Amino acid sequence: MPTPVFIAENTTKTYVTNEVEVHALRGVSMTLFEGEMVVLLGPSGSGKSTFLNILGGLDNATSGTVSFMGKNLTDFSESELTRYRRDYVGFVFQFYNLIPSLNAWENVALTTEIARNPMDPQEALELVGLGNRSSHFPAEMSGGEQQRVAIARAIAKRPEVLLCDEPTGALDTKTGTLVLEALQRINLELGTTTAIITHNTAIQQMANRVYVFKDGAIESTHENERPKQPSEVAW
């Protein structure tokens, strides 16, 4: 029986702006197990990013509980959340968010400097196939390369979970595939629990499990018996 990493129960999130209440999450329950790769699908505004942000400690749930390895994230203070992100979570975003003034190696070293049990930055870059680009600055790399540096930066601290929000959203198919391959390789080789948000339905074929969001709730869920390789996925 695999160990659960995240257990979310009846999680809701309500934003109040200008006295208008927006219900971003309306009671989401989900369990993520160690080492699995899940894909969260759904149209814009369906609540998948809000949910991922709560898992990653970037945001707080309005009600319900979210526990990470038995600890309730909803009870965490601001500094405990920072600590949590630093020690356990790797993030990958659509727009890479690399530091332009640091080269690839240094961008990765940014996390290894503060992590408890990091890998060598060079090793992380090699894992994403960029071992030979370590001294290049973001401005000197393609979008796909930048995204892979972002992945290397996220996984170099050996996080328990890797949370990816539209990691291929800004990329073409060919470079997108390279990025997905890197994510899958890390999931398999390091056993990092990985959650990927996408609105590209084809990508779901590489996941162990797929959740489909709609209007702030989970509309449906299904499992893949045999997840496909990114290169086999047509998108």
Place this chain on the structure above:
Amino acid sequence: MVALPVLDRKVIRDLKRLWAQVLAIALVMACGVMTLILAQGAYRSLSQTQKTYYDQYRFGHIFAQAVRAPDHLKDRIAAIDGVAAVEMRIVRSAILDIPQMAEPAAGIALSLPSGRKPAVNRLYLRAGRLPEGSRTNQVALDSRFAKAHGLNPGDTFSAILNGKKLNLEITGIILSPEFIYALGPGDLVPDDRRFAVFFMAQSAMEGLFDMKNAANDISLRLLRGACTPCVLEQLDRLLKPYGGTGAYKRKDQQSHAFLDAELTQLSAMAKVLPPIFLLVSAFLVNMILSRLIALEREQIGLLKACGYSSWSVAGHYAKLVSFIALLGVGIGSIAGNYMGKLMTQMYAQYFSFPFLVFDESPDIYLIAAAISLFAALGGALSSIMKAARLPPAVAMRPPAPPRFRSFLSLKSKRVRILSQLSTMGLRHLMHNPVRSLLTSIGVSFALALLVSALFLTNSMDHMINVAFNKAETADARLTLADDKAPSVLDDILRLPGVLTAEAYRQEPVILRFGPKEKRVAITGRPTNANLSRILDLDERVIEMPRTGLMLPTHLANQLGVKPGEMVTVELTRHNSILQQVRVSGTVTSYMGISASMHIDALNALVPTGPRISDLAINIDRTRLDDLYDAVKQTPGLGGIAMQMLSREKFRELMDQSFTSMLVAYITIAVIVAFGVVYNAARIQLSERGRELASLRVIGFSKQEVFHVILVEMAMIVLLAQPMGWLIGYGMAAGMIQGFASDLFRVPLVVLPSTYAIASFVILTAALACALIVRRRVGKLDLIKTLKTRE
């Protein structure tokens, strides 16, 4: 209601959104406008008042003194080509005895022609009337002294004139263009309580001083276009047989010289300070606008795609900048007007004018507004042009990512001197070196302003210490009405309360070296003088050599003479006898340009034999009142300079004016430092919001993320320190040069503590900025920032 064009609404909203930065820039600009209005307004007030006063009251162009010039000389002087009017009168010093005041006051008595107004140097009558020609005990009294003692027409006071004690009746209260600024003997600053100027009828003065049909003071007014040097020369020739000590121009007249020095300072202030503030604010405008335009790149593209012309886009940003400038002009005008009025009130205390109103003519404000707009738009020009030139298709694409260089990248990745966070800060700093340097220079100006204000206390302290504690240590100086034989020293020593007394001799001369000449006095000093000493360049007391002339460095430099060389001494009171004297050395002196000789050598030089003209005394302070009484009764005393009181008055005035000046300078420096650092930090934060949010997501704490910003700010502020010290020292040196005159010179002394205090103020202001920015780092919206494309 008239609907505002949409673009103008955007201007208003942008201003609201950027209010803190807008205000910071406007305040820096306001400092420029304020100093301009203050200095220009005060300059105009003073110079216009001076001009009107001089013209209406016929202030002289040329002045001369003689021992005894017969009245019939007047026609010959009037016949000199270019002379418009001549006035000859008697001027003598006096000692005044004022009820309710223990110490004697020094006074100067001047004669008024009877039956007519003076042709030169007329009096402004504030109250009462002028003395009658037939009355010997009536005077018109200077308004400052009258005010200080509450004296009015009809009141009386006693004075010793030529050894005779008289009871004088005040008939009128007057102001004179000759005494706009009036210094008593031995005083460093005006003291209204202890120095009086009063006018008596000519016939009364003639009788008192045995000067029937003669005068010792001559003033001339010249015709427009007259040849001043020619008049001076001819006047000197006419006065020579009568002990003329050499005619001089307005610029050497004491009151005028002080007023002129003040005007020069104001005009320098109007020229130097506003450009500094305007340059800094132009730079700030440039910084904020180029960032705004970078952020609104896509909006600019969109506007153009919708059909807005390049001009309307440029105009949009120009409006934003113009508003900032006008806000600065508004604040600066109000502050400048207020400060200008305060300054004019202060001038009214120092300078005695019948009227003095702060000049508020609108053109100064218009000029200030125009200059500020020009500076702001100048600073914004490159950014505005960039926005106007941006083709819409290019604008709607994101800009090319910035390229960084591998500065600080270490070959061996295992050796880390700097953390990645510090590397980020430093690389960002180096990415835009010109901007970083300009920011630093902006901060250094603030620091320099502080140094150039704070050092004055160092210099004044040093000057006071040298002048009073080392050189002039006497409690008082007694001037004799006429030079006397040395035996008078014993009489003085017998006065009650006099502990020690030293005799000195003053001899007016002209010193010549090559083509240069200078009218000065030679002070004859006794051996082992203790109360008035001369100092070498290291401020050690030096014994007066038996022979030769000691010159203050300022005078030696003016003449271009070095120790060992011979100068020609013309004894102006003694038929202009010429003597050759060797310069034996140069000495430090901050006040006056009097040359020194051993009194025996001076006695040998002058044909009259041994004489004494004044005495320095030390006083037993428990017997002050007795001494004051005795001085008031002693015939033969021409005047008394209470140096111990002069010092206190000087100190008091310095403390007063320095305190208010320092408050003003510190406020201004903090505004500039704050404006520059705050804007730089906010722009950094805007440019790097994404990076910083990434760091927060990765798991860096707020403190660590703030560290990145702090590294860059700290580097900029630290770099500004040595630059600011250097610029400040330069400004201080410039100010000292500007102050230097024959009357006094201020030494350039900048103590390490001055640099430290200035840096402390600037660092505190920068730290306050940092804390404000730190709050904004805490408020970074991580999710929003990361999910938007830059």
